[in-house]
Amino acid sequence: MTAIRLTISLGLFLVLPALPGLAADPKPEQVAPGVWRLHFGSPEKLTPLSFRTAPPLLEGFDALPDPTMPLDVSRISFSAMGHGCSVGLPMTREERIYGFGLNTRLFEMTSESDAFQPGAPDRSHPGRHVFLRPTDAPENDLNDSHAPVPFYVSTRGYGIYVDTARYASFYTGNVAPKTRGKPAEAEMKGGLSTDDLYKARELSTKTMLVDVPAASGIDVYIFGGPTLGDAVRRYNLFSGGGAVPPLWGLGIQYRGFAKNTAADSLALAKSIRDSQVPIDCWGLEPGWQSKAYSCSFVWNKHAFPDPDGFIRQMLEMGYQVNTWEHCFTNPESPIFEALKPWSGDYLVWNGLVPDFATPEGRRIFGDLHDASIFSKGVTSVKLDECDNQPSSAKPWSFPEASAFPSGLDGEQMHSLLGILYQQTIYERLRKMNVRTWGLVRNSGALAAPLPFSLYSDSYNDRSFALGLVKQGFSGLLWTPEVRDAKTIEEYYRRLELVIFSPVALINGWYMKLPPWLQIDRDKSNRGELMADHEEVTRITRKICDLRMSLIPYLYSAFNEYRLHGMPPMRALVMDWPEDKETFDLADEFMVGPSLLVAPIFNGQSSRKVYLPAGNWFDFYTHEKIAGGRGIEVRKALDEIPLYVKENSLLPLAKPVDHVQPDICFELEVSVFGEKPAAFTLYEDDGLTYDFEHGAQNRIVLNWGGSAGSEEKTGSYKGASRYRVSNWKIAKPSTTSP
């Protein structure tokens, strides 16, 4: 096809004749409160929105401020050509950009440096070419990741979503349209070294350029603020609202050694339960299947001769069972022949690639899952290998030039595979009215309602922490899972971090012993215990108990994610978008309304923690600290720096070793500050979706100055989930550091 050039400015549109490929009316159309659609050219039919998981959660928008259009749409331009199409959006020099999914190296997306380079207040912001390709190597400076998302937010208080399943890319201010004005002199400097000559320089006028390959049109969605956080909330509500876990999902997950049989697994599970390290969910790795790489989705009769009995015994010990899989379907799977017409035209590991965009592909795949696992009591799944290797010489997944029966091609399928795969599993369990809390290695746009956390093989603690900080910009969940470690220090620091993630995951898939008995992988596989394993087990329990005590608090945060779109874990710039100190703050994050987490990394003896304006309390000592500044912090190996915002109520549960279906958490409510805001607990069955239809109570905790009160509303009639045993005013302990 010959390239056709169509460049228009919306502001000029009415005086231009109708151009081929352009919509009749590119005026912004409000599709939800504070969400506008701009329709350019002839967009593709198969986009993330065409496969949305849920409709917008419209009632959630009510709590948001009145929307006003945040952009001058007359300055937005569109261009179509053989390569694809593009959109140009005006930027200011000062605005800072976040989002684009879950790359674990970049934070602020106009910055010259990545999240791990020491930040300077005067660092340059020349802009970047930001790619959105699903990859298995998310720690790169191009923004490729396990979950690329064509959505970004700005400190100017708006968000932009580009509805495409193409490998779109964004230029965050580093392109110069011919039509721009005279450049600043500094932009024109030369040099006598190649470094000098090619150094990126900040332009005096900035444009966000969106490159959408192959498409001849595009729908762009503008999310109003007035703040950056409000724009994120609108995006999440537009996506259908955030996912709510089953209560057990907020406990801790352990994944067992891949070669373990049913008997091995039961023995290990029993010994862990005996050790009182709290675990709620047990992951089975590939060995449960008769074939893996590619997968059969049926039980390995030798290793697991009695799946029903195995699952029953695990449930009796208080473990939910999660099974590993990927979607590439082995020739020996019973669905191979039936799935063949509903799969892509290339094989992966000699397995079919199911076309989850066809009802038939979903049905055939889902039916086998019902029969094999869900009907037997498995309540969650780990969906592996659904990412891609777009920049690898030796990719293992299907080519971008694949074709699927749904009409999707390989590029689109790679952008959508994680989403469609999650939906396929989710809808099966939802149909059984079973809440799930799974794992997935690829996700994408509009994913907020999907109850799956991303994870990665990349095992860098800094990038894993960055995933926690960033997940909230893009409607995603992330777990920095703990595996083995080089030192006990590293093990504790990793464990402390995973405690503050949507899935607190300890992954022993390549280790016979749990890491608290042996952190070294080789020694673990030789069955050698660490000398100090009893002490390490004790401290492991202590750290895990912190997670268990936070379950009610986290459950509220997730319910508010669903209802109000506010991510349960998020970067500080989302709460303090006026505070420039937060703009590059990539190693601290908020959990729920009032907890600030500032992980210390392996090898660090201390770190600087920035606390925004106002007062804060050290979680451990209750020491009161004035914010609006950075403080130097040291903590013992078993304590992660954790701060409570003044005027908060923090309900902490008495830790249990797993969340039984009939659990009633015993709460102590700590009062931080003199005029704490109310805190709402959410009470329901913790297991089904009945809460969506009213079977949920809200228990509003209030502090009257000298005593606390609880006010319960709602029509959930089941067993109580909470009992407040104590209210406690937070005061510095005598052991303040």
Added chain:
Amino acid sequence: MTAIRLTISLGLFLVLPALPGLAADPKPEQVAPGVWRLHFGSPEKLTPLSFRTAPPLLEGFDALPDPTMPLDVSRISFSAMGHGCSVGLPMTREERIYGFGLNTRLFEMTSESDAFQPGAPDRSHPGRHVFLRPTDAPENDLNDSHAPVPFYVSTRGYGIYVDTARYASFYTGNVAPKTRGKPAEAEMKGGLSTDDLYKARELSTKTMLVDVPAASGIDVYIFGGPTLGDAVRRYNLFSGGGAVPPLWGLGIQYRGFAKNTAADSLALAKSIRDSQVPIDCWGLEPGWQSKAYSCSFVWNKHAFPDPDGFIRQMLEMGYQVNTWEHCFTNPESPIFEALKPWSGDYLVWNGLVPDFATPEGRRIFGDLHDASIFSKGVTSVKLDECDNQPSSAKPWSFPEASAFPSGLDGEQMHSLLGILYQQTIYERLRKMNVRTWGLVRNSGALAAPLPFSLYSDSYNDRSFALGLVKQGFSGLLWTPEVRDAKTIEEYYRRLELVIFSPVALINGWYMKLPPWLQIDRDKSNRGELMADHEEVTRITRKICDLRMSLIPYLYSAFNEYRLHGMPPMRALVMDWPEDKETFDLADEFMVGPSLLVAPIFNGQSSRKVYLPAGNWFDFYTHEKIAGGRGIEVRKALDEIPLYVKENSLLPLAKPVDHVQPDICFELEVSVFGEKPAAFTLYEDDGLTYDFEHGAQNRIVLNWGGSAGSEEKTGSYKGASRYRVSNWKIAKPSTTSP
């Protein structure tokens, strides 16, 4: 656009109804002897062939063997989808693949390892995903390079050219169509480490998959053999035949310090002439222009107040003048306003990107070049920065989503910019009947007739050597230019290598002194001479004299490149495609018909040299060595291992310090072996294109057993270029090692 799936096999086409987007008749059409076109779908109009430099040199095909169709076209499949389109070609397990342009890390393109990993005879060949994106960083494992070319050749004796300016990619055997047969058991192995799980395994049946993004159709050209070398020759002749340099172009080029004024340049040029280091061409770096980064294309009045006088004085000293530039046109250039409508919609370094695909763009740009430089006597140009940064977070060039008045988009323009830019310059000088021999940093498909060598900032001696070995697969020329060096050893080894390249380039652009006076850049810029600069100068002369003595031999090789398509420098697999030892031989190359070059790299005390079957002679000692084996070789620092094939005549000229227009080379013809093949010298004016119209003689040298003879034919009437002063039978010297 919704993805449309069109998958057909040509063999089935006649029984299928007409499908949208498919040609009426996909039968192979012979477009030149042994060159067939397959027309799939609706190809784009703007492709490399639509901008070809020259028509096929049809007379050149006469010397090639009778063509037979090398492939079973009924097994070639085509598929169109939203992403673009794809072609599948059957491969055998055993065939080896070369080409795809000038990436300087990869050699054989199905291999698991790159050219620098130690090769093992049983290495695996799982295939690769091979990308074709123009980049400034050619040393990568994805195949991106300064000159990506959608053409490859196979040891099975055929070549495939895919006519596209898109960023096509190729999967060299590592994809498994669903339609393939049962896999071998070895393909299905799993593992318990991520390395194991993702390890590329060789498939039992192989397919070459071509992914052409954005296009809905494609023309594929099949080049017959019967050998790999024949397929390359057909490709070069189809491209228009190889480029022939002016005689001075085979001398040595020196590029002066970027900050030098006219006076500085004249003084340095004079001192170099006095030192008798042979130099033929003098390069002026950015400082000659009033503006660079972006460029004005007019002289800097302060540094070069009298360009005509400067060039006249340089010519008087025997220097041709080459001027540096890139095409991005500064606002202060006199053509800025005129060029504005004929340029892309994004600026680079605040300069316009000329649309060389429009006659107006070429004319405006070319007219200024005529006025500024060519009319003053400049005979060649260095075309910088016309490559791209497709995988960079901070690209400096224009976006792929640019639009150009010709209808090209940015992606296409990036693939074509080097070619179109070369053509724009070439056609100006050609119109003046002036042969040129330039430099360029981006090239592409069908480039054989273009008299420009590629170069790179990447300064790795191994990858620079690989460029020399690989250039011949893709109709390209390459120079591993010499700049500074860490050690004298490194300097000599680099210099020895550049002597065997199309442009023997010593680039002093960031050094005040030539490297033979100071190899250290910083010391050079402080004006400090090396202690042993006199000895280094002497050895520099010696090495450069070898190049000067080879000019007649090289001139024949280039004339035969033009007439027969055989690359003057090439990998050994091109001459010995039956010898599996040559398949991975990435560090030796042939120059002309009979010289084998095996560079020793910096830090190596010796190396293994593989000599194909037959006898060889050490160039320096004339020792006779049996081939068909590898030999361990040591050489002094001033000698590069160089071998002459038995039964060759090698004319060597008495070295001169530059090639005057009226030069007559004094030749000694060495006779290697008892029945040497005839050798043809090409005699013409050495400066114009009159040789294309018959003004060229051929002087056939023959050895009768005891005496040599010369037979001259042709209608060139000018001064003689050669005088054979001696015939000499090569015998081992007494100093044999």
